[in-house]
Amino acid sequence: MSIYLDHAAATPLDPSVLAAMQPYLVEKFYNPSSPYAPAVAVRREYDVAKSTIASVIGARSGELIMTAGATESINLAFGSRVGHVIVTAIEHQSVLAAAARQEHTIVPVDHNGRVDPAVIKQAIRPDTWLISVGLANNEIGTIQSLSKIAEMIATVRSERLTSGNMTPLYLHSDASQGAGQLDLHVARLGVDMLTLNAAKAYGPKQVGLLYAARSVKLQPQIVGGGQELGLRSGTENVAGVIGMATAFTKVDASRHGEVHRLSELRNRLQSALTTAFPEAVVSGHAKHRMAGHLHISFPGLDAERLVFGLETRGVLVATGSACAANKGTRSHVLTAIGLDDQTADGSLRITLGKSTDQDTIDQAAEHIIAEVNREKTRLGRL
Numbered sequence: 001m002s003i004y005l006d007h008a009a010a011t012p013l014d015p016s017v018l019a020a021m022q023p024y025l026v027e028k029f030y031n032p033s034s035p036y037a038p039a040v041a042v043r044r045e046y047d048v049a050k051s052t053i054a055s056v057i058g059a060r061s062g063e064l065i066m067t068a069g070a071t072e073s074i075n076l077a078f079g080s081r082v083g084h085v086i087v088t089a090i091e092h093q094s095v096l097a098a099a100a101r102q103e104h105t106i107v108p109v110d111h112n113g114r115v116d117p118a119v120i121k122q123a124i125r126p127d128t129w130l131i132s133v134g135l136a137n138n139e140i141g142t143i144q145s146l147s148k149i150a151e152m153i154a155t156v157r158s159e160r161l162t163s164g165n166m167t168p169l170y171l172h173s174d175a176s177q178g179a180g181q182l183d184l185h186v187a188r189l190g191v192d193m194l195t196l197n198a199a200k201a202y203g204p205k206q207v208g209l210l211y212a213a214r215s216v217k218l219q220p221q222i223v224g225g226g227q228e229l230g231l232r233s234g235t236e237n238v239a240g241v242i243g244m245a246t247a248f249t250k251v252d253a254s255r256h257g258e259v260h261r262l263s264e265l266r267n268r269l270q271s272a273l274t275t276a277f278p279e280a281v282v283s284g285h286a287k288h289r290m291a292g293h294l295h296i297s298f299p300g301l302d303a304e305r306l307v308f309g310l311e312t313r314g315v316l317v318a319t320g321s322a323c324a325a326n327k328g329t330r331s332h333v334l335t336a337i338g339l340d341d342q343t344a345d346g347s348l349r350i351t352l353g354k355s356t357d358q359d360t361i362d363q364a365a366e367h368i369i370a371e372v373n374r375e376k377t378r379l380g381r382l
Helices: 015-025 037-056 070-078 093-099 117-123 146-163 238-253 255-276 303-312 322-327 332-336 358-378
Strands: 064-067 084-088 103-107 128-132 170-174 193-197 208-212 281-283 293-297 347-351
Touching (some): 037 064, 070 193, 070 208, 084 093, 093 103, 103 117, 238 255, 255 293, 303 347
Parallel strands (some): 084 103, 128 170, 170 193
Antiparallel strands (some): 064 208, 193 208, 293 347
16 A cells, blocks of 8 residues: 655545535535525535634635635635735745736745745835735745734735825735644734635545635626625535535644644654755755645755655655646746755655554655665665
8 A cells, every 4th residue: 555645735535524525416416506495405504514614714604705726716816906916936836827917026935935024025016915925835834924924014004094005905825735734713814815725634626715804805707607705606516615614624623633743753754864864955944834744855866766766665755746746847946945956856745644654654764765775876876
């Protein structure tokens, strides 16, 4: 059986989530917009599921727009106005692509992947209406201090009002990696908009949401029947939303214990690999990092060869973002944090999850060490 260590790309559907979804795929198949009793009952259950998700993030159900995933949510957030937007250099490609459709500024991060709120403030223009900063980076796991960024934005808003500039200034965050490991309470984060998806939290794929505070004026990107408060037309994915509610409730309930467990396992693997290879480079903030993330580089080696070699040994890891890896391009995240090409090209992203335990970590360490040594031997470096 394979050792799966790519939970940042996808998580397996939790059996309890599948069980919760099953009735809505078979006997409770009704369109929730239909007027007869069985459909009305499904509508009520759909609304309860939205309220359940909202409670996890400290929001009201009316502030959630359910979508087909994080990419759609991001496009809804960015497509609601035209002007100037600011993003960081390590955002997911879906954020960067959405920003590229209008005037935008990409602000740098430090070598740990963190952005300084003062740097963002310097980039703000009179027509800047949106700042988007990912809560946690999907490649190196670095966690941003959104609350500090929100405090800075509040100051700018106050200054704008004083000067008579009525352009709104919103803070959006793609928090897709955060469910089950980070606090997603919107008030504590200080966000105006928040993107989430179910597939990173042991829920179904093609289900996500955009939280938008009531002060945010959104414009629909998909028009039709007027579902989701008129902001996202199309028959509701009842089974998917039920599954997302079940998944989010479960991972949130176990979050604190799971974070502690994953961080211990991650540190165990990191220690084993850096002891075996002192030249290895670990990226991401030492303290403010996702518990299940280990990004480690072996300078001078080809990470793709390592990934394929490890697969033959039954260990599944990634070189970085699944989206970027599929295109065979060098990671813009690693470039942004200052890794040279030789180091970046030897990078593995190892992400742990619920199925990871000490035995699998020890086995994975053994296989990774063996595969790195095999590659070093092939290159005449042992």
